Amino acid sequence: MKKVSFLTALMLVGVMLSQAARPVFIGRRGSAYGVENTLRAFNAGADKGYDMLEAHVRLSADSVFIVSHDGKTNRLGGNLKVDKATLAQLQEEVYSQQREDSVTYTGDRLCTVADFLDVCNARGVRPLLHLKTIPGIKDNDCSLMPSLMSLVETKGNRANVLVLTSMPGVVEYMQSNYPDVEVWFQADAKWNSMFDWIVEHHVNVDIQKEAMDNTTIARFHEKGLKVMTWTVNKLPELVELWHQGIDYVITDLLDPVEPRLPLMVGHRGCGYAVENTAEAFVCGAEMGFDYLECDVRVTADGEFVISHDETTERVGGSMKIAESTLAALKSEVYEQTRNGVTYSGSTICTLAEYLDICREWNVLPVIELKWGTGINNDDFGNMPRLMSLIESKGFRNSCVILTSMKKCLDYLHELYPDVQLQFLTSQYWANHYDWTVGKRMDVDVNLEYVDEGLVNMYHDNNLKVNVWTVNSIADYLKFRDMGVDFLTTDRLSPRAVPSR
Numbered sequence: 001m002k003k004v005s006f007l008t009a010l011m012l013v014g015v016m017l018s019q020a021a022r023p024v025f026i027g028r029r030g031s032a033y034g035v036e037n038t039l040r041a042f043n044a045g046a047d048k049g050y051d052m053l054e055a056h057v058r059l060s061a062d063s064v065f066i067v068s069h070d071g072k073t074n075r076l077g078g079n080l081k082v083d084k085a086t087l088a089q090l091q092e093e094v095y096s097q098q099r100e101d102s103v104t105y106t107g108d109r110l111c112t113v114a115d116f117l118d119v120c121n122a123r124g125v126r127p128l129l130h131l132k133t134i135p136g137i138k139d140n141d142c143s144l145m146p147s148l149m150s151l152v153e154t155k156g157n158r159a160n161v162l163v164l165t166s167m168p169g170v171v172e173y174m175q176s177n178y179p180d181v182e183v184w185f186q187a188d189a190k191w192n193s194m195f196d197w198i199v200e201h202h203v204n205v206d207i208q209k210e211a212m213d214n215t216t217i218a219r220f221h222e223k224g225l226k227v228m229t230w231t232v233n234k235l236p237e238l239v240e241l242w243h244q245g246i247d248y249v250i251t252d253l254l255d256p257v258e259p260r261l262p263l264m265v266g267h268r269g270c271g272y273a274v275e276n277t278a279e280a281f282v283c284g285a286e287m288g289f290d291y292l293e294c295d296v297r298v299t300a301d302g303e304f305v306i307s308h309d310e311t312t313e314r315v316g317g318s319m320k321i322a323e324s325t326l327a328a329l330k331s332e333v334y335e336q337t338r339n340g341v342t343y344s345g346s347t348i349c350t351l352a353e354y355l356d357i358c359r360e361w362n363v364l365p366v367i368e369l370k371w372g373t374g375i376n377n378d379d380f381g382n383m384p385r386l387m388s389l390i391e392s393k394g395f396r397n398s399c400v401i402l403t404s405m406k407k408c409l410d411y412l413h414e415l416y417p418d419v420q421l422q423f424l425t426s427q428y429w430a431n432h433y434d435w436t437v438g439k440r441m442d443v444d445v446n447l448e449y450v451d452e453g454l455v456n457m458y459h460d461n462n463l464k465v466n467v468w469t470v471n472s473i474a475d476y477l478k479f480r481d482m483g484v485d486f487l488t489t490d491r492l493s494p495r496a497v498p499s500r
Contacts, residue, residue: 204227271490272338302382364400
């Protein structure tokens with residue numbers, strides 16, 4: 001699994017249609033950058049900038065609260081049972097663990113809850129104590145909770161600690177005896193059957209992401225409750241959850257960032273390869289674009305391919321897309337001169353290949369629909385198949401679909417209301433203003449016709465503005481200062497533009 005970089009994570013903002021706030025980022029068992037639940041993992045999580053750090057609470061044989069997910073230390077390279085060993089015995093073991101990026105960490109030792117709270121206090125990070133079921137902390141026996149809470153208070157964390165438990169009895173005990181302490185219920189697959197109990201006790205919930213559907217968050221929000229989910233380690237997953245309004249995410253390795261605009265879109269991939277080819281998309285991903293834009297057409301045999309024009313002539317070919325099979329189109333080798341540089345050796349790229357590149361490189365897709373068989377204002381026959389492909393690649397809730405074909409947008413707006421849409425227009429944007437506002441439709445406008453008034457009009461209606469095609473630093477600065485949300489470019493490097 002790739003580490004998700006700070007720059008890559010900037011793309012998240014673009015899909016927050018509901019203008020949802022940035023979720024709270026929680027370092028799972030500290031982070032993936034050390035043996036889990038150890039001081040190195042906690043300090044690395046603080047270094048990453050996590051808002052909170054999660055630690056699992058157990059008890060040693062000599063009644064010391066220690067941090068360990070499992071009841072045994074086997075999977076960390078030890079051989080002790082936590083509740084049968086003293087703290088001294090446990091801390092004699094030296095742990096080793098291979099983490100998500102196939103990096104093996106060694107030399108770490110068990111830490112206590114007191115040590116964990118000290119790290120949180122020293123690093124200014126809020127602690128999350130995840131309670132495991134142990135004698136004295138379980139549904140029908142909370143006799144150890146006063147000792148644990150006394151430790152929390154001694155360390156000065158009573159006002160900011162979050163206690164997480166899967167035990168309803170512990171929730172009720174905490175609400176009765178420590179009403180000022182924030183307690184969450186880990187519901188996971190039980191959330192639906194326990195929904196009424198959760199609402200009755202007005203307790204926020206933690207639900208494993210695989211146990212949620214696309215209505216889960218909204219159902220709890222309607223009751224005034226927050227939702228946390230685990231474990232979110234892939235950017236598309238985070239984007240979809242953020243889009244749905246998730247409040248807290250538990251992650252091993254995703255970088256927490258604050259939203260920053262404008263998001264940068266690589267036009268047809270980028271300007272440093274034959275346009276709309278795999279090489280252009282990979283190059284754009286390497287440049288650090290938040291999104292990659294492509295143009296979709298339909299071949300004679302019903303395949304979705306990437307091409308701006310109806311023919312392949314401008315990239316060195318000689319075929320009409322709609323009259324050629326994919327196999328025939330793949331036989332052509334393209335060549336194109338861009339900014340005085342000639343690029344050659346590329347072939348046509350399918351939509352599936354493009355989406356695979358986006359997924360591999362953790363970049364989000366911007367898909368422009370061109371007039372084609374079953375994708376036009378008179379015929380939507382291929383639209384369900386197109387959307388099925390996008391969904392199968394994991395991008396339904398994180399892609400942007402744009403087109404100048406209004407009826408196609410009407411179709412998508414009605415049947416796929418969760419998909420982010422943009423209306424592509426130029427000098428006549430004002431003629432379509434009322435329609436875009438009425439449809440709650442973002443816009444993509446040619447740079448020659450974008451001014452501060454246009455941006456303000458759409459922003460006043462909580463709609464986003466994309467501008468194309470911006471290829472100079474001067475224009476970048478102008479549109480950045482206007483507050484545009486997306487900026488589409490052939491060649492401006494996201495790593496080189498000012499104040500990025």
